[in-house]
Amino acid sequence: MISAKEFPKVVGTGNTVVLRNGKRARVVLLNNAATTPPFESTLDTINAFMRTYGALHRGAGPHANITYQKVEHAMRALRRFLAVGDDHALLFTQNTSAAVNLFIRLLRLQADDVIITTNIEHTSNNLPWRFNSPARTVYADCFADGGLDYADLERKVKENGKHLRLIAITAASNLTGYIPDMARIAKLAHQHNAILFVDAAQYAPHRRIDMQGQGIDALAFSAHKVYAPFGLGVLAVPKTILDAEPVDPGGGSIDMISDDSVIWAPPSSRHQTGTWNVTGIIAAAASCETIMNTGWDAIVGHERELVRYAARELSQVPGITMYVPPDKYSSEDRIGTFSFNLLGYHHALVSAILENEYGIETRAGTICNHRLVHGWVNVDAKTQKSIEREIMAGDRLASYGIVRASLCLHNTRQDIDDLVAALKSIAANGPQLQYKPVPSEEIYICAEDGDTPLPVTVHATGREFVNA
Numbered sequence: 001m002i003s004a005k006e007f008p009k010v011v012g013t014g015n016t017v018v019l020r021n022g023k024r025a026r027v028v029l030l031n032n033a034a035t036t037p038p039f040e041s042t043l044d045t046i047n048a049f050m051r052t053y054g055a056l057h058r059g060a061g062p063h064a065n066i067t068y069q070k071v072e073h074a075m076r077a078l079r080r081f082l083a084v085g086d087d088h089a090l091l092f093t094q095n096t097s098a099a100v101n102l103f104i105r106l107l108r109l110q111a112d113d114v115i116i117t118t119n120i121e122h123t124s125n126n127l128p129w130r131f132n133s134p135a136r137t138v139y140a141d142c143f144a145d146g147g148l149d150y151a152d153l154e155r156k157v158k159e160n161g162k163h164l165r166l167i168a169i170t171a172a173s174n175l176t177g178y179i180p181d182m183a184r185i186a187k188l189a190h191q192h193n194a195i196l197f198v199d200a201a202q203y204a205p206h207r208r209i210d211m212q213g214q215g216i217d218a219l220a221f222s223a224h225k226v227y228a229p230f231g232l233g234v235l236a237v238p239k240t241i242l243d244a245e246p247v248d249p250g251g252g253s254i255d256m257i258s259d260d261s262v263i264w265a266p267p268s269s270r271h272q273t274g275t276w277n278v279t280g281i282i283a284a285a286a287s288c289e290t291i292m293n294t295g296w297d298a299i300v301g302h303e304r305e306l307v308r309y310a311a312r313e314l315s316q317v318p319g320i321t322m323y324v325p326p327d328k329y330s331s332e333d334r335i336g337t338f339s340f341n342l343l344g345y346h347h348a349l350v351s352a353i354l355e356n357e358y359g360i361e362t363r364a365g366t367i368c369n370h371r372l373v374h375g376w377v378n379v380d381a382k383t384q385k386s387i388e389r390e391i392m393a394g395d396r397l398a399s400y401g402i403v404r405a406s407l408c409l410h411n412t413r414q415d416i417d418d419l420v421a422a423l424k425s426i427a428a429n430g431p432q433l434q435y436k437p438v439p440s441e442e443i444y445i446c447a448e449d450g451d452t453p454l455p456v457t458v459h460a461t462g463r464e465f466v467n468a
Contacts, residue, residue, distance in 0.1 A: 007302070008290050009040040010227065010410040017359045020433055020446055025359035028415050033174050033202060033337050033406035034363050038287065039227045045286040046230070046279060056278050057252065071278055074285030081288035082219065083210040084236050089268040092281060093233035096201040097124040099220035103197065103235055104128045105247040106271070107166065109135035114160040116153070117168040119375075120146050120178065123368040125168055125199040135165065144375060145324045146176025147332075154188060161192040169196070171203030175369050175404060176324045177307070177334030179207065186215025195238075201225050205408060206303060206335040208296040211236065223284035226291065232280030242267035250274050299409050306407050307336040310416045314405075317423045319343030323376045323402065336407030339376075342427060347401040350423075352444035353431045354403075358422040365401040365442060373402055396442035 015027040029037070049070060054063030056071055078090060093099045109115070113135040117125060120142045129137045138160060140153040148169075157164060167189040172179050182198060189196040200209060200221040211219055223232040245264065246253045250273035256263040264270045291299065311329035315322060323339045342350050351364035366373040377400040379387070390398035405419055436447035 007298075007409050008294055010037050010408075011040055011043060012037045013410050019359060020356050026418070028358070028360040028418050029410065030405040030407070030415060030419060031361040031363050032205075032408040032411070033225075033404065035224045035229055036205060036227045036408055038229060038283070039290050041290055042228050042283050042286045046283050049279070049282055053278070056276055067278060070282055071276070074281045077285040077289050078234060078281075081209065081285075081292060082234075082236055083208075083212055084219075085212055087239055088211070088236050089239050089242055091235040091237065091272055092277060093235060094231060094277075095224070095233040096199060096220050096222045097128075097233070099233040099235035100124050100128045100197075100199065101132055102247070102271075103218060103220065103237060104132045106237065106241055106244075107133070107195075108244070109133045109165055111135065112163055113165040114138055114163040115166045115168060116140060116156055116160065116164065118142055118148060118153070118170075119371045120148070120173055120176070120369070121168070121170055121371075122174050122199065122201070123370070124201070125170055126371075129166075129168060136163075142372075145328055146173050146178040146372065148178070148180045150181075150184070153185070157188050157192065164189075164192045164194045166195045166197055168199070170199045170201075171209075172200075172206060172335045173337065173369075173372075174202050174406075175337055175339045175367060175372055175402070177329070177337040178324075179203070179333050179335065182214045182216060186217075189217075190215065202335065202337070205291070207300065223280055223287070226284065226287050228280070228283040228287040230277070230280040230283040232277050232284050234284065239267060242271055246271045246273065248273055294409075302409060303336055303407060304333075306411055306413065306416065307334065309413055310336060310338060310405075310407065313416055313420045314338060314340065314423075317342070317420060318427045320423065320427075336411075338405045339373075339402040340405075341402055342423060345426070346397065346444070347403050348397060348437075348442060349431075349435060349444045350403045350426065352435055352446070353426055353433075354419070354422055356435075356446045357432055358418065360419055360422055362419075363404045363406075366399060367402070367404055373400060376402070395439040397437055397439045399442070 012029060016024050017027050018024055052063050052066045054061060054067040056067050075090060093102055111134040115129045115135050116138045117129060118140045138156050140156055141149040143149060167185060169180060169185060171182060186196045195217040196215060197218045198216045200219050204221040205226045218237045220233060220235045223230060253265055253270045253273045254262055255265050308330045311326040314320060315326040319342055321341045328334065341347055347364040351362045354360040354362055379400060387398050434447050435444040437444050
């Protein structure tokens, strides 16, 4: 196994921050499931490309030609990353959520059609099926640790087989790290001529995607999860569903138009309207190539070792509640997303203390997975209604939630040790600073200087960034 020092360099891993107590600390990047910083090589690729940026599909000339060639190269790289055949098209959106919404509208389902998803889905793989389609959504059960109840899934597939059109599932959970058996689920879907759609936003940076080998019919992921935060969602879909009028017609979707007729562009082009996010496409492909060149065996080996270590060390923190039993991370194949709470502390306050007193980045809240977190905190119906009323009145801190720490290839044991040491200190000594709740933003801020938080100065490779 190669060492972390030999992995591709990630922007920001060497940053330090001046904490509010005047001490300098290393910034610990443990919010990777929300977004990953870019590879340095990806940033270099984009900086070089911008010197010859031209109009893709909108002009002729040296820069336009270079841009076209680079996008074609990027498309080929993305296809390799997904292991997807020529019978599929790649469409580009703003992010995974936008890709899922586009996909469901492309399917043009009917009221008697059925979509099966699960109770552990991110809202990106839940709300679009409910609100952008007349089809009926059925939820397969899951266990408390985030694991899929295959018996319940198989039962619901059988019950709805006649009307089943789609199974939509996350490839890796953003809260539990659980990875379902996609080949097994694909077999279930295909037995009833249904489509398997996979939300690969969390899976893409951690495990090799093989759409052909795993039987995945359609898939979406975001570039900002694979070290390319330049505003791009990637949607891979069968070309057979594209031979119809575009659901978002606009510039680039036609070859000819008159008062009484429209000649649409070819199916793979007519749904990609307007000016493409060329920078995002090239950045995504550059990061995906870097991942492939690094090698999945090296990445998976490194992350599995870190995941096991993190699970063991976090479980030793006094007063911690880990919502996935630590042994699950060693006995099962899970990515490094850890959901926890600390006895006596609001989840948002824990994240604020970690930020302001230790320089550690995490995420707090239900984190777009309300069903799963609701099950963990075991809130009864009366309490749930009370919480909902408080939130509607503007107190978003009234919500239950968890703290999430999440790992990627640039993380090390030292990152985990720093997090564990900080949590043990909080459990033993409490916060060293005063904090003020901001209910409208669902956060706590440092209030050492009255009601106005101090600006934070971050030092990165000889430069300063000030976040006021």
